[in-house]
Amino acid sequence: MRDQQISQRNLYNYIDTNGxxxxxxxxxxxxxxxxxxxxxxxxxxxxxxxxxxxxxxxxILTSAVAVTQTHIDLSYDVPALTQxxxxxxxxxxDFHGTWDTETGVNAPLxxxxxxxxxxxxxxxxxxxxxxxxxxxxxxxxxGLGGYGKSFTLTSLNNTSTDQKNNSSExxxxxxxxxxxxxxxxxxxxxxxxxSTIYVKAQYAxxxxxxxxxxxxxxxxxxxxxxxxxxxxxTQGIAGYNSV
Numbered sequence: 001m002r003d004q005q006i007s008q009r010n011l012y013n014y015i016d017t018n019g020x021x022x023x024x025x026x027x028x029x030x031x032x033x034x035x036x037x038x039x040x041x042x043x044x045x046x047x048x049x050x051x052x053x054x055x056x057x058x059x060i061l062t063s064a065v066a067v068t069q070t071h072i073d074l075s076y077d078v079p080a081l082t083q084x085x086x087x088x089x090x091x092x093x094d095f096h097g098t099w100d101t102e103t104g105v106n107a108p109l110x111x112x113x114x115x116x117x118x119x120x121x122x123x124x125x126x127x128x129x130x131x132x133x134x135x136x137x138x139x140x141x142x143g144l145g146g147y148g149k150s151f152t153l154t155s156l157n158n159t160s161t162d163q164k165n166n167s168s169e170x171x172x173x174x175x176x177x178x179x180x181x182x183x184x185x186x187x188x189x190x191x192x193x194x195s196t197i198y199v200k201a202q203y204a205x206x207x208x209x210x211x212x213x214x215x216x217x218x219x220x221x222x223x224x225x226x227x228x229x230x231x232x233x234t235q236g237i238a239g240y241n242s243v
Contacts, residue, residue, distance in 0.1 A: 012053055022060025023050070024089065029066055030075040044080045051084045062087040064143075067126035072133055079134040086139070089213045090130060093145035095121040096190070105179040105190030106149040109200050113175065123200065127207060142204035142212045146219030146232050148191025156186065163188070194235035201239030212236050 015023060025047070030039040051061050065076060065088050072078060081088065096104025105112055108122045115121070123142070131137060156164050162171055163183050172182045177199040181190040192200070201212050214220070220232045228234065 008049065008053055011050075015059060016057070020059075022054070022062065022086070025050075025061075025063040027063070029071055032071075032074055040075055040077060043075070044077050044084070047081060047084045060086045062089055062141075064089040064091055065130075067092055067123075067129065068120075069129050069133075072129065076133075078130065082135050082139055087141050087210060088130070088135065088139055089141045090126065090143050091215070092123040092126055092143045093147075093215060094149075097149050103151045103153075103181075103188045103190065104149065105181060106147065107145045107192060108179045108190075109196070109203060110178050112179070124203070127209070137208040138210050140209045142200065142209050144197055144200055144212055144214050144232070144236055145192060146214055146216060148189050150187065150189040153186040153188060192232065194231045197232045198235040198239035198242075201236040202243050205240050205243035212240055 011023070014020075027043065029035075030043040031037050032039075047061065047063065054061055061084070063081065063085055065081075066072070067090050093107040095107060097106075102114075104121075110124050111119065111122050120126075127140070127142070130140060153159065153163075162173070165171075166183055167185045170182050170184045172180065174180045174193065174195065177196065179190055179196055180193050181188065183189075204212050214233060214236070217233070220230050221227070222230055
């Protein structure tokens with residue numbers, strides 16, 4: 001207990017000394033990846049104690065959280081975390097990746113056109129999962145990804161005509177209000193552009209969520225190499241404020 005108190009005091013002093021306005025916890029994930037079952041309860045204890053320590057100076061306390069029901073069951077006491085955290089940053093990305101045997105978009109707002117009806121890997125479903133588990137919408141932030149996921153196909157045998165017909169030039173398809181994908185020969189990449197980010201931010205506002213967050217600032221076009229600087233962040237702010 002004494003070591004824990006010292007650690008909390010050191011953390012508080014670090015925030016205070018360096019002029020930060022709070023702390024974001026990114027524990028991926030309590031009671032998983034080598035953790036123990038009691039981590040779920042202890043995470044609430046940690047959050048409660050940190051919030052109490054931060055209150056005198058009004059420091060913000062947030063946490064990045066996973067978004068599927070399986071993760072929630074293992075890792076999160078949603079009502080308790082909602083009580084003590086200022087915001088919960090929903091990691092609504094990495095729905096697909098290297099672990100998949102088929103192409104998949106990084107952060108679809110709604111199901112992909114090719115998704116099986118039982119596959120609930122999309123932002124809209126995950127927002128509702130958190131709300132149904134007891135989260136308050138006014139404390140949820142919608143996570144937006146500034147990056148995509150690319151795949152190299154093993155062959156063109158099980159692809160659409162569009163993929164087969166683009167052996168040397170990129171073809172870009174935007175599924176309006178949802179996601180974008182591009183393909184060329186054996187290459188396929190799914191991502192967000194400013195238009196889909198704008199719609200996702202509108203969705204967050206319409207759902208009553210407190211705001212949006214990004215992973216990550218340095219993944220946007222901060223140098224303006226493709227046009228305006230910070231196009232994704234700019235359009236996210238614009239979309240959220242448009243509703």
